[in-house]
Amino acid sequence: MLRGLWTAASGMAAQQLNVDVISHNLANVNTTAFKKSRSDFQDLMYQTLRLPGATTASGTQLPTGIQIGMGTKPMGVEKMFSQGDYNQTSNDLDLAVEGKGFFKVVSNDEEVYTRAGDFKVDSEGYVCTPSGDRLQPEITIPQETVSISVDSTGRLVAFGADNTEAATADLKLYTFPNAAGLYSMGRNLYRPTEASGEALEGTPGSEGVGTISQGYLEMSNVNVVEEMVGMIIAQRAYEANSKAIQTADQMLQMANNIKR
């Protein structure tokens, strides 16, 4: 009976993790290009008390056995890289990726990737993220620039006064064989891992990489209604498992009361 007690505890722990993940999604409902996570569960090992097909003392074969499961375990928290909605900002350096590509930036001397295209210009004229990580390949915007245009293929042109071209550059996008395998570093940054595979460089607009939209930001792909429903289900599942623990407790109490 104590087995069931621990089984129910594993169910409660799993639902707790589920609520943690949902809370993180809800907290980031307004984070630029945030990608929601989903917790995946699997059943734990089974204890076989009697094998199917065992023979009884009277020589008959039993068609079914007895296997008791030991509960559930979290198998992974997976990022869902579905497209977020777009938000028009009309800001020259707000770039949204329509497709699967990532921007590459250098953060603490490390090449990392991001979907958030809310770029700024730092004091030396380099295009960077709000936390100051420079976009790769590095692009400088000359001081005399009046306006910047970026077309869907990533061609960046900085215009000076009288519509003269002050600088041009080409933006690159990067894709991964398995984006869900990326390591989330926080601050909207992702680091490649063995599971994600190597980053593949591509020109925006080419096959599968996606295009760039200037003046738009990609919003978070969290759907509040979905998360709320998930939270209700998680809470009720947690409750059901706590009832199982109470029942186990009552049964143990009764067992103790056999001897008065």
Add this chain to the structure above:
Amino acid sequence: MNSGIYNAVRGCRTQGLRFDMIANNLANMGTTGFKKDMVFFDQALRMHVTTDLSPGNIRRTGNPLDVALEGEGFFKVQTPAGVRYTADGRFSLNGEGLLVTSKGDPVLGSSGPVSIQGKDITIDDTGRIEVDESAVDRLSIASFERPERLQKEGSSYYIYNGDEEEISEPEQTSVKQGYIEESNVVVTQEMIGMVEALRNFESYQKVLQTFDETDARVVNEVGKL
């Protein structure tokens, strides 16, 4: 001593096992593709556990690598220990572009592991996989002549203990891309089962107490002159 006391002890233990099983069903309410276990007793009051292989609800996720089976059948997976079967269709790609389960084992198509090199993945009703509009493979789906020989292994995997000839491709089953199959646990049923197990346990406990009292009288009162 009265031999009935052993029957009551057995009853207590059986209800305990039944409770363990219900607790496992409840713990796996949120496990994709989980199939609940059920208990029944034969005429000799032996306990049997069977897995209810009926399909769970199908829920839309919109993720192109989430696949659910509508109808009977299981996906085939190549694990280091051999071929296993699963109803959990939350697949992903690994670094080499192989279609894998959430545990990382390759999913089998009609010609071995499925390799996907491309961006746009569509899977149609028959399980045919197209990547960037060219056919790659077909998901291999298995149904069993004697499903009672399926044995749970944990991690949502099943092993089939029957013969190879008993495995076939189901005809009625359709493959749904962007959906997952939820567990088929029904909370009300489990709760009722739990109350039943608890109260039956209580009855056996009373029986044991009664035997104890009877024995006490036999020893202390009948023998009195």
